[in-house]
Amino acid sequence: MLSRREFIRRSILYALTISGGNALAGCSQPAPTATQLPPTATPFPPTALARATATLAPTTAATRVANATVTPVPAMTATPLAPIAGEPHLAVAHGTSPAALTRAVVDALGGISKFVKAGNDVIIKPNMCNAQNGPEYASTTNPEVVAELVKMCLEAGAKRVRVMDSPFSGTAVIAYVKSGIREAVEKVGGQMELMASNKHVPVDFPNGRSLKSGKVYQDILKADVVINVPIAKHHGSAQLTLAMKGLMGVVQDRNSIHLALDQRIADLNTVIKPTLNIIDGVRVLMNHGPTGGNLRDVKMANTLLASCDPVAADAYATQLFFDKKPQDIDYIKIAAEMGLGRYDFSNLRIREVTV
Amino acid sequence: MTATRWRRARQIIQIISTAFFFLLAFLTYRGLESPIPLDLYFRIDPLAAFGAMIASRAIIVAMLLALAAVGFGFVFGRAWCGWLCPLGALLDWISPRAWHVAEAHKNWKIVKYVLLLVVFFAAWLGNLSLMVLDPITLLNRTFSSAAMPTLNVIVVSGETALYPIVPPLQPLFDWIEQNWRGTILPAQQTFYQLGWMLALVFVGVVALNWIVPRFWCRYLCPLGAVYAWQAKISFLRPRAVKDCSHCAACMRVCPTSAIAVTKDGFTVDPAECVVCMDCVTECPESVIAINFQIADRRPQTADNAKASGQPSAVCGRVVSRRHFIGSALASIGAVALFRSAPAAARDDPWLIRPPGARDNSFLAKCIRCAECVKICPTGVLQPSLFESGLEGFWTPILTTRLGYCDYSCNACGQVCPTGAIPLLALDEKRQRVIGTAYIDQNRCIPWASYRPCVVCEEMCPVPDKAIKLEPVDLISPDGKKVHVQRPRVVPDMCIGCGICEYKCPLTASAAIRVYAPMALPPIM
Numbered sequence: 001m002l003s004r005r006e007f008i009r010r011s012i013l014y015a016l017t018i019s020g021g022n023a024l025a026g027c028s029q030p031a032p033t034a035t036q037l038p039p040t041a042t043p044f045p046p047t048a049l050a051r052a053t054a055t056l057a058p059t060t061a062a063t064r065v066a067n068a069t070v071t072p073v074p075a076m077t078a079t080p081l082a083p084i085a086g087e088p089h090l091a092v093a094h095g096t097s098p099a100a101l102t103r104a105v106v107d108a109l110g111g112i113s114k115f116v117k118a119g120n121d122v123i124i125k126p127n128m129c130n131a132q133n134g135p136e137y138a139s140t141t142n143p144e145v146v147a148e149l150v151k152m153c154l155e156a157g158a159k160r161v162r163v164m165d166s167p168f169s170g171t172a173v174i175a176y177v178k179s180g181i182r183e184a185v186e187k188v189g190g191q192m193e194l195m196a197s198n199k200h201v202p203v204d205f206p207n208g209r210s211l212k213s214g215k216v217y218q219d220i221l222k223a224d225v226v227i228n229v230p231i232a233k234h235h236g237s238a239q240l241t242l243a244m245k246g247l248m249g250v251v252q253d254r255n256s257i258h259l260a261l262d263q264r265i266a267d268l269n270t271v272i273k274p275t276l277n278i279i280d281g282v283r284v285l286m287n288h289g290p291t292g293g294n295l296r297d298v299k300m301a302n303t304l305l306a307s308c309d310p311v312a313a314d315a316y317a318t319q320l321f322f323d324k325k326p327q328d329i330d331y332i333k334i335a336a337e338m339g340l341g342r343y344d345f346s347n348l349r350i351r352e353v354t355v
Numbered sequence: 356m357t358a359t360r361w362r363r364a365r366q367i368i369q370i371i372s373t374a375f376f377f378l379l380a381f382l383t384y385r386g387l388e389s390p391i392p393l394d395l396y397f398r399i400d401p402l403a404a405f406g407a408m409i410a411s412r413a414i415i416v417a418m419l420l421a422l423a424a425v426g427f428g429f430v431f432g433r434a435w436c437g438w439l440c441p442l443g444a445l446l447d448w449i450s451p452r453a454w455h456v457a458e459a460h461k462n463w464k465i466v467k468y469v470l471l472l473v474v475f476f477a478a479w480l481g482n483l484s485l486m487v488l489d490p491i492t493l494l495n496r497t498f499s500s501a502a503m504p505t506l507n508v509i510v511v512s513g514e515t516a517l518y519p520i521v522p523p524l525q526p527l528f529d530w531i532e533q534n535w536r537g538t539i540l541p542a543q544q545t546f547y548q549l550g551w552m553l554a555l556v557f558v559g560v561v562a563l564n565w566i567v568p569r570f571w572c573r574y575l576c577p578l579g580a581v582y583a584w585q586a587k588i589s590f591l592r593p594r595a596v597k598d599c600s601h602c603a604a605c606m607r608v609c610p611t612s613a614i615a616v617t618k619d620g621f622t623v624d625p626a627e628c629v630v631c632m633d634c635v636t637e638c639p640e641s642v643i644a645i646n647f648q649i650a651d652r653r654p655q656t657a658d659n660a661k662a663s664g665q666p667s668a669v670c671g672r673v674v675s676r677r678h679f680i681g682s683a684l685a686s687i688g689a690v691a692l693f694r695s696a697p698a699a700a701r702d703d704p705w706l707i708r709p710p711g712a713r714d715n716s717f718l719a720k721c722i723r724c725a726e727c728v729k730i731c732p733t734g735v736l737q738p739s740l741f742e743s744g745l746e747g748f749w750t751p752i753l754t755t756r757l758g759y760c761d762y763s764c765n766a767c768g769q770v771c772p773t774g775a776i777p778l779l780a781l782d783e784k785r786q787r788v789i790g791t792a793y794i795d796q797n798r799c800i801p802w803a804s805y806r807p808c809v810v811c812e813e814m815c816p817v818p819d820k821a822i823k824l825e826p827v828d829l830i831s832p833d834g835k836k837v838h839v840q841r842p843r844v845v846p847d848m849c850i851g852c853g854i855c856e857y858k859c860p861l862t863a864s865a866a867i868r869v870y871a872p873m874a875l876p877p878i879m
Contacts, residue, residue, distance in 0.1 A: 130762075130763070130816070131761065131763035131764075132762045132763045132816055168814065168858070169759070169761060169762065169763075169814065169816065169854055170732070170761045170762070170763045170764065171537050171542035171543070171732045171761075172537070172542075173536070173537035173538070173542060174537075174732075174763060174764075175763075178763060193533065194532060194533055194536050194537070196514075196528075196529070196532035196533075196536065197511060197515075197543075197544075198511055198514040198515040198518050198528065198532070199518065199532075201519075235813065236809045236812040236813045236820070236824060236840075237807065237808065237809045237810065237812070237813050237840070255810075255858070255860040256860075258808060258810045258860050259800075259806075259808070259860055260806075261807065261808075262807075288818060288819055288820050290813060291762075291813075291814070291815065291816050291818075292818065293816065293817070293818030294818035294819060297818075
């Protein structure tokens with residue numbers, strides 16, 4: 001038996017050894033520089049990927065942490081399906097019932113069973129970006145859509161279905177309630193999960209051009225299936241926020257992403273690849289996004305889009321809801337150039353249904 | 356009940372009361388679902404209640420509960436201090452192992468009365484600065500701005516460090532984060548600029564215990580002084596029920612040195628007695644009892660009490676006319692001095708008050724209790740240092756680089772016990788202007804660095820955005836063509852919530868900053 005004195009002595013020795021080691025390891029790393037501005041964005045020819053990767057490597061605090069402590073998690077467990085033979089790349093559903101639309105749009109892509117297998121651990125990531133407004137203001141994803149998706153996943157045999165996002169203003173607890181999503185999800189047997197800061201792990205973005213690393217919520221990386229359910233909204237800096245931009249919710253330090261927003265949204269999507277993207281266009285926020293708060297800015301579009309290809313989904317939503325060209329939205333253009341998806345609609349199979 | 360049981364009862368009630376205080380303190384993070392008022396301990400605090408009412412010349416209905424405390428004081432004397440006060444309880448528990456017996460500083464007892472007089476004279480002049488000495492506010496400030504942020508750092512760093520390496524603990528950590536975050540623990544880490552100072556004050560108050568037990572309660576506590584004054588005519592007090600051998604065991608155990616045993620007999624100063632029952636329990640002859648008696652204000656001894664059939668009691672040292680006049684003059688001088696400070700001439704540019712607090716005779720209502728600081732989910736509310744002069748020391752201000760006033764939150768007005776921060780409906784609060792943002796074009800990224808960035812506009816919660824974007828095509832210094840949007844604040848639309856400043860990605864100070872509000876008359 002250890003005496004108490006001996007136990008304390010050994011604990012202290014152990015702690016000192018560990019912390020001393022860490023301190024030394026920290027010293028050998030370059031000091032964190034002030035968050036550096038990335039170079040002024042210049043167009044990247046798609047062929048110049050390798051060169052760009054080599055030259056753009058801003059030293060950020062996140063990089064240092066990644067090097068110093070935890071081995072980066074290499075990639076996501078969940079991955080988008082390659083287009084299934086015979087099934088469309090992109091599905092569009094029109095109709096007035098959000099629940100029926102959800103079912104129809106997934107069915108048009110081949111049905112939920114294509115994406116969710118029995119026993120799967122599913123995460124649904126809607127947009128709950130703030131705690132300000134109810135769903136009628138179209139700043140957060142339609143709760144009926146989210147709830148119906150939860151139901152469908154459970155019907156397909158999912159072991160558990162969690163719903164989460166990390167808002168940029170207000171607390172997640174309040175945002176979950178205010179968006180109406182908590183109530184709707186819990187009613188159908190899904191779980192709302194708070195994205196705890198201790199569970200964000202350093203991740204490398206080896207194919208990122210500007211963003212090289214970041215801290216990502218680890219369960220997003222580990223889940224069998226991740227379904228991204230953004231709402232279509234106007235956005236001051238990125239012009240629009242859709243599927244690709246919505247994934248900023250799984251990253252902890254968004255300040256650094258904002259420093260080169262369009263490129264870094266695309267970079268984020270080189271690692272975070274949801275199984276399925278469903279863009280909520282039941283209500284669309286046409287102006288003063290992403291926060292909104294004025295019913296004048298909300299357009300009823302009664303449409304859902306679904307695709308495994310986030311670029312295709314975003315590009316189609318850009319045209320359909322906002323009457324803009326996908327190539328004018330920088331992050332969509334960059335993502336397509338980087339090979340993260342396509343928006344050559346003439347070569348994509350698109351299925352449109354009305355319910 | 357036997358004497359030992361009385362003491363046990365007191366100890367249990369002390370534990371319950373302290374636990375309840377901290378329960379309410381933790382519940383404050385849950386928001387406003389509590390059936391018990393979260394500010395209960397302030398509502399039953401006569402010092403805070405009547406101080407705020409005198410200073411603001413208004414009846415604060417919620418705080419009339421303090422009248423019950425006054426009634427309590429007239430019956431039970433300083434029983435509050437020994438049975439209910441959470442700070443008193445902590446001082447009982449965190450104390451040297453051996454009590455010092457000697458009453459080393461008899462004259463210092465007067466200090467608390469003088470402080471109390473100064474509190475009320477200053478309140479009469481509209482000043483509540485010394486409310487920082489109220490034990491409940493002191494404890495609450497320490498809890499909200501020093502203890503909780505510290506605890507949260509420990510919890511989060513512990514979790515972060517152990518999560519990857521001790522898998523069996525993961526379910527526990529997940530459970531804590533899912534169930535306690537935003538309910539028992541703060542929604543996010545908060546950072547208080549004066550946390551260390553509050554901790555230091557608290558440690559100082561506790562450390563005084565090593566000079567004499569309950570140093571704070573005996574000599575300094577102005578709330579204790581309120582009850583001490585009432586105790587002089589309270590019904591309940593210890594007395595010797597029969598003559599004793601003058602062994603002085605009671606005198607040695609009394610934590611506030613309220614008992615004097617001389618050859619003339621047993622006397623107790625009710626103004627110092629916290630009704631802890633230790634003397635009753637420790638008396639080897641079981642002659643001391645605590646009883647309801649009509650107070651006798653004449654000095655008594657056991658012997659002449661027995662003769663006259665009156666309880667034994669002596670009055671404590673009373674405040675003299677000299678003290679009274681001195682306190683009045685000191686209050687007038689100090690308050691006048693405060694009001695000759697620059698803060699009285701012109702608002703500090705960073706003096707941003709919680710919604711609705713400005714122009715609400717705020718300094719005459721705020722009791723510095725830090726309930727607002729505690730409940731603020733973003734940590735933007737901070738106890739101030741000198742932004743509103745010494746007079747506003749430890750009143751809440753918004754430090755918008757450390758947090759922001761959330762557009763979906765009106766919690767501070769809901770927990771403010773005195774209405775210093777008015778209770779505003781959410782819609783009303785959203786329109787309340789607390790400050791105005793200005794952009795520093797010399798530092799703002801699109802203005803100075805030829806790169807896109809409009810995080811401020813993106814975050815602006817005003818439905819029509821108080822920040823407007825101006826698209827421009829520019830040639831950067833190295834000859835590249837760039838397209839940026841330059842943000843411009845529309846001051847007339849800005850409510851000063853500060854989320855723009857908080858989220859501005861620049862390091863060091865933000866390129867958009869919220870200043871004290873300024874409303875210009877409309878353009879004719």
